[in-house]
Amino acid sequence: MNNEEKRGLRDLLGGPLPLEGDFRIPSGCAISGIVDRDCRLFNGDDIISSISVMRDRSNGLGGGFAAYGIYPQFARHYAFHLFFEDYAAKEDAERLLYHHFMVEEMDSIPIRKTPGVKDPPLIYRYFCLLPRGRLEEQNIAEEDYVAAVVLRINRDVQGAFVFSSGQNMGAFKGVGFPEDIGGFYRLEEYRGYLWTAHGRFPTNTPGWWGGAHPFTLLNWSVVHNGELSSYGANRNYVEEFGYNCSLQTDTEAATYLFDLLVRCHGLSLEAAAKVIAPPLWEHISQMPSEQQEAARALRIVYGRGLLNGPFSILLGGKEGLMAINDRIKLRPLVAAEKGSRVYVASELAAIKAVEPDVTRTWTPRGGEPLIIRVCSNKEVTT
Amino acid sequence: MSLSYVLPEFIITRDNERCINCRVCQRQCSYGAQLWDDNKKKVYSDESKCVNCHRCVVFCPVNALSIQKNPSRLRENYNWTQEDVRNIHRQAETGGVLLSGMGSPRQLPVIWDKLLLNASQVTNPSIDPLREPMELDTYLGRKPVQVKLTSQGRLAEKLPPQLHLSIPIMFGAVSFGAVSLNVVKSLAMAAEKAGICCNTGEGGLHKELYPYGSSTIVQVASGRFGVDLDYLQAGAAIEIKIGQGAKPGIGGHLPGEKVNEEVARTRMIPLGTDALSPAPHHDIYSIEDLRQLIFALKEATDYQKPVSVKISAVHNAAAIASGIVRAGADIIAIDGFRGGTGAAPMRIRDNVGIPIELALAAVDRRLRQEGIRNQVSLVAAGSIRSSADVLKAVALGADAVYIVTAGLIALGCHLCGRCYTGRCSWGIATQDPQLVRRINPDIAVERLINLLRGWEHEMKEMLGGMGINAIESLRGNREMLRGIGLEKKELEVLDVKAAGE
Numbered sequence: 001m002n003n004e005e006k007r008g009l010r011d012l013l014g015g016p017l018p019l020e021g022d023f024r025i026p027s028g029c030a031i032s033g034i035v036d037r038d039c040r041l042f043n044g045d046d047i048i049s050s051i052s053v054m055r056d057r058s059n060g061l062g063g064g065f066a067a068y069g070i071y072p073q074f075a076r077h078y079a080f081h082l083f084f085e086d087y088a089a090k091e092d093a094e095r096l097l098y099h100h101f102m103v104e105e106m107d108s109i110p111i112r113k114t115p116g117v118k119d120p121p122l123i124y125r126y127f128c129l130l131p132r133g134r135l136e137e138q139n140i141a142e143e144d145y146v147a148a149v150v151l152r153i154n155r156d157v158q159g160a161f162v163f164s165s166g167q168n169m170g171a172f173k174g175v176g177f178p179e180d181i182g183g184f185y186r187l188e189e190y191r192g193y194l195w196t197a198h199g200r201f202p203t204n205t206p207g208w209w210g211g212a213h214p215f216t217l218l219n220w221s222v223v224h225n226g227e228l229s230s231y232g233a234n235r236n237y238v239e240e241f242g243y244n245c246s247l248q249t250d251t252e253a254a255t256y257l258f259d260l261l262v263r264c265h266g267l268s269l270e271a272a273a274k275v276i277a278p279p280l281w282e283h284i285s286q287m288p289s290e291q292q293e294a295a296r297a298l299r300i301v302y303g304r305g306l307l308n309g310p311f312s313i314l315l316g317g318k319e320g321l322m323a324i325n326d327r328i329k330l331r332p333l334v335a336a337e338k339g340s341r342v343y344v345a346s347e348l349a350a351i352k353a354v355e356p357d358v359t360r361t362w363t364p365r366g367g368e369p370l371i372i373r374v375c376s377n378k379e380v381t382t
Numbered sequence: 383m384s385l386s387y388v389l390p391e392f393i394i395t396r397d398n399e400r401c402i403n404c405r406v407c408q409r410q411c412s413y414g415a416q417l418w419d420d421n422k423k424k425v426y427s428d429e430s431k432c433v434n435c436h437r438c439v440v441f442c443p444v445n446a447l448s449i450q451k452n453p454s455r456l457r458e459n460y461n462w463t464q465e466d467v468r469n470i471h472r473q474a475e476t477g478g479v480l481l482s483g484m485g486s487p488r489q490l491p492v493i494w495d496k497l498l499l500n501a502s503q504v505t506n507p508s509i510d511p512l513r514e515p516m517e518l519d520t521y522l523g524r525k526p527v528q529v530k531l532t533s534q535g536r537l538a539e540k541l542p543p544q545l546h547l548s549i550p551i552m553f554g555a556v557s558f559g560a561v562s563l564n565v566v567k568s569l570a571m572a573a574e575k576a577g578i579c580c581n582t583g584e585g586g587l588h589k590e591l592y593p594y595g596s597s598t599i600v601q602v603a604s605g606r607f608g609v610d611l612d613y614l615q616a617g618a619a620i621e622i623k624i625g626q627g628a629k630p631g632i633g634g635h636l637p638g639e640k641v642n643e644e645v646a647r648t649r650m651i652p653l654g655t656d657a658l659s660p661a662p663h664h665d666i667y668s669i670e671d672l673r674q675l676i677f678a679l680k681e682a683t684d685y686q687k688p689v690s691v692k693i694s695a696v697h698n699a700a701a702i703a704s705g706i707v708r709a710g711a712d713i714i715a716i717d718g719f720r721g722g723t724g725a726a727p728m729r730i731r732d733n734v735g736i737p738i739e740l741a742l743a744a745v746d747r748r749l750r751q752e753g754i755r756n757q758v759s760l761v762a763a764g765s766i767r768s769s770a771d772v773l774k775a776v777a778l779g780a781d782a783v784y785i786v787t788a789g790l791i792a793l794g795c796h797l798c799g800r801c802y803t804g805r806c807s808w809g810i811a812t813q814d815p816q817l818v819r820r821i822n823p824d825i826a827v828e829r830l831i832n833l834l835r836g837w838e839h840e841m842k843e844m845l846g847g848m849g850i851n852a853i854e855s856l857r858g859n860r861e862m863l864r865g866i867g868l869e870k871k872e873l874e875v876l877d878v879k880a881a882g883e
Contacts, residue, residue: 227506229849232777232861240753265528271535278852281519294529294537300521300544301529301756303854309506310849328514328851330507 029213029225030057030178030199031333032345033314034354035321039375040340041069044187046354047195050343052179053350054199060116062200062212063181064173066221066316067192071168077104077127078146078218081164081171082153083209084122089159094126096157100149101128109172114184117176121209125170143218143263148242150217155244161210166219169316173198173212181212193374194321196314198223215251217259219318224251225331225346226311230304237304257305258315269315269322273369275302277327314344320374329366336361342372387471392434393452394427400446401425407438407447412807412817413800435798437807469728482728483801483811485628485720485765485787492720493739493868494771498881500862502849509851511842517852518841520550520782522619522759523688524712542712543688545599545619547782548577549838550853551772553830554763554784555601555623555692557585559636559645559657560724560801561790561811562818568826569789570594575827576834579618581784582608584634584659586648592616599690602679604633605659607649611682619713620679621690624666627721627764630694630735633659635725639804642813673709680710688712695719695741695764696734700748706758707749713759715784716741721764722787724811725802738764739778743876746779746858755858769840778876779858792833793826 032050036042047065071079080097084090097103106126135142150162164171169192172185178199198213214221228234228250235245235253241264243256254276261272278284278299284292299306310330315322323344325333336343336351336358343351348361364370394415407416408425415431416438418424432449439447456464469480502508509516523544530538553573558566560583567590573580574597581599582591586608591598600617602609614620626634636645636657646653666672676689690713691706693699703714718738723731742762749755762775763784775783791797794808801811809820850856864881865873873880 227502227849229502229506229862230855230859232859233855233857236750236858236860240750240755267529267531268535271529271531280515281517282515290536294531294535297529297537297541299854300541301525303852304857306852306854308850308852308855309502328509 029201030054030346030350031197031223031225031312031314032343032350033194033196033223033316033321033323034341034343035194035372035374036341037320037372037374038340039069039193041191041193042195043189043191044182044195047197048179048182048187050345050350050354051182051197051199052177053353054345054347055177055179057201057346058177058199059201060177060180061175061202062173062198063176063178064171064198064200064212064214064223065178065182065185065187066164066169066171066194066196066214066216066223067187067190068169068194068219068316069192070170070190071127074105074127075168077129078165078167079170080126080128080150080162081109082124082126083161083163084124085159087122089157090122090124092157093153093160093162096149096153097126097128100134100145101126102131103128110186110189111184112186114176114180116180117174117184120174120184125164147218147259151242151244154246161208163210164216166216166221169219169221171214171216171221173214174209175212194316196221196223196316196321198225211247211249213251214316215247215249215255217255218263219316220255220259220263221316222251222255222258223314224254224311226250226313226326227309228253228307228311229309230307231309233304234307254307254311254313257307258317261302261305262317269317269319269371270369271298273322273324273367273371274298275305276307277324277367277369278306279367280327312346319371321372323364323370324368325364325366327367334361334363335370344370386475388468388475389454390429390432390452391468392432392449393429394432394438395448395450396425396427397446400444402444402446404443406441406443410437410441410807412437412805412812412814413803433798433800434796435800435807436796480728481725481802482731483724483726483799484795484797485722486732487799488732491737493737493872493876494767494774496865496867497739497774497777497876497878498864498866499770499773499777499844499848500864501847506849508849509846511839511846514846514851516842516846518549518838518845520547520853521545522547522690522713522761522781524758525756527756543686545579545688545713546577547579549834549841550776550780550782551766551834551837552578552599552761552782552784553580553789554786555581555583555621555626556722556786556790557583557607557634557636557724558588558648559585559640559813562809562813562821563588563590563644564818564821564823564826565790565793565810567591568793568821568823568830570598571823572827572830572834573597575831578834581621582617584623584636584649584657585645586650587613587616588644588648601692602675603659604661604663605649605657607651607657607659614679614683614687617687619688619690620683621692621713621715622663622672622675622679622711623692624663624672625692625694625696625717626723627694627717627719627735627738628723629726629730630696630719632661632727632730635659635802637725637802637804640811640813645813669705669709672706676710690715690761692717694721695736695738697736699736699741700744703745703758704748704752704754707754711758713761714745715761715763716745717784718742718762718764722790723801738762738775740872740875742775742780743778743878747877750858769837770844772837773841773844773856774863776853776856777859777863778878781857788833789830792829793821 595616603623692715719735759781762780
């Protein structure tokens, strides 16, 4: 073993750095996504190959994946994935989980010790159902109930973090290069119809695995290459509705915004895209009058939901996948398709590494969403 | 009459080598400080009349004049300043309330100057306003929590009435009476041309200004001057004036000297009488009374126009604002203690009210905490001196700002603060026909448009520098501000981090 591999004092004793969440880390990155419109399942090898091509876009300080369709035997259960700093945090979090849910099964998420993935926290998952009669008693919608528990644990339980909370989907993330994280979580053993991946290049050292992407809430997952100049306005806006931005990352605020617009306010993905990346006022005034009225109203009411600054975002959800750029396309995003599969990534090379023989490639324009609805709702909107 | 103890505040220095006795200074001075000696055929000065308005200095063709503070200084006294002594002498001689014009000049912290803006680098590119679209469009009015669309993506429920501004700046309340008709006309014409709004203040709406109604906010103040149905329907929005930053707690004041026939007719008051607005509206003694008036105005105008409520920045501004939202207002205008005025008691102007920066931050935060921020638009005033102040106000939570002093300075005001005399040598705060002609509306409009254009370009540069291409993204975005030289508590109230954090 040479000196580079030996751990130093810093590794042993921990640096004096505060946890992410006490300060804000901007980051640049790599993103990739693969979705099968017919919901055919495939394992994590493809997405890992794809993201590993873009290694230079990350710096080894964050990587992660979201996978949909991976828990068919628990399709109705909310699969909670949690990080714990220590067993005391695990106890505190479990107390809340067991109080609010019927936990049908729990285990530590299977991992494989991987060089390059150092000092993982405790990682557990819980398959939860709502206790019978609980919703009527609380007079609350099911997803609001689940979201509230997630937000409460993340806000109130010191040293615990819920990093996934959807049905039949899961996020897998940590501090390390994404391909190493993929190996660490043994993603070749899972089969899903939609995979997204992210490699992070943060400008400071995060101490906490929670800060890696994707950020999730319920079935939403967001991987994000970019930085929100509008973060202060967006965060203030979503916090008015009860969301708590404990991690102080842009991606967290964006995820809550999508949950608010689509799940709570019932906007379509197309309308939500018009909120986060609206057409210019000049273009709105040239639209036919009914369309103009709607576009203007969206922009007037949801001004604080506009995401300003460069971004490429991949949003995973119940309907499928939405890929979208900021209005003046300051980050790359390229798409391709072959058969029932659609690929999106920061670079074409990341797509060609998995599927050299694509039938079509194209570059979505700034502000125009690419929406791929899966299974029952097959549609590619370009 | 016994000898006055009050010394002249200023002295006039004339360079006799340069002076050509052209009498321009004598003709331009409206206060009688420059005089002509017909025997000696020379101009001479009476410094006791000088108010330091610089009209003669600017107009002298040979630059022979300069105005200085009277060098006669009392013995140094940190507690009893020269000004304190002077004011007591004046009150001993007259028994009157000390009047003042324009905003408070007191040496209290200017918080705008302790806030710094961000710029993006490396991780987030700045945006080039010369090559990329940069949007400053602003809509003021009540907004619903969500937008309801039909399955075809059409709007299912219309929005409440909105006021569109091309930039987040409006001309604030300044009355016909406090200033001349030429000035209010210039403000209205410039507002229309620039795609923004102006505000009638307490002066009512002169018949000549009705054509500009769609760019005018008509004010309903405690004196109800000029308020009738035509007036309400002429404006693009209606503003209930509860208070004014320069004089919280008391009403407007137009001295009788400035109430000529036109002013009297527009305000619907007798000629030559002091127009003293009551301190409160005598039908608004509680928040529920305010609600009643708001809805009376909405009923009278068929719910077609946003109703704004203007308050002074005082200690419990946040709680008051919250109440006003729930009373049904669509816009809340907050006027800070530095706000301008044509006439206000000096002690009230200089001692009552708080800075707009703190009030704005507190109100924005309180409304967000209560989950009602979207129900009103916030307009900040008192005093906005530059494009940087505008952006800082937006970052603290304002949807738009009002400017008046800056606009009057653009027209020639030199802040001598003697507006209440009606002798304004620049032709602004006067009704004297000889002086009123000194403002040519065509030139005045051009100067105002120039000011707005200059500020607009500066704002676009700064926004682009922050990596923002739509003003919505700066609204309430405290991340874009850092404080310097502020106390911990002030940073807390502003909800802004310290520079370096």
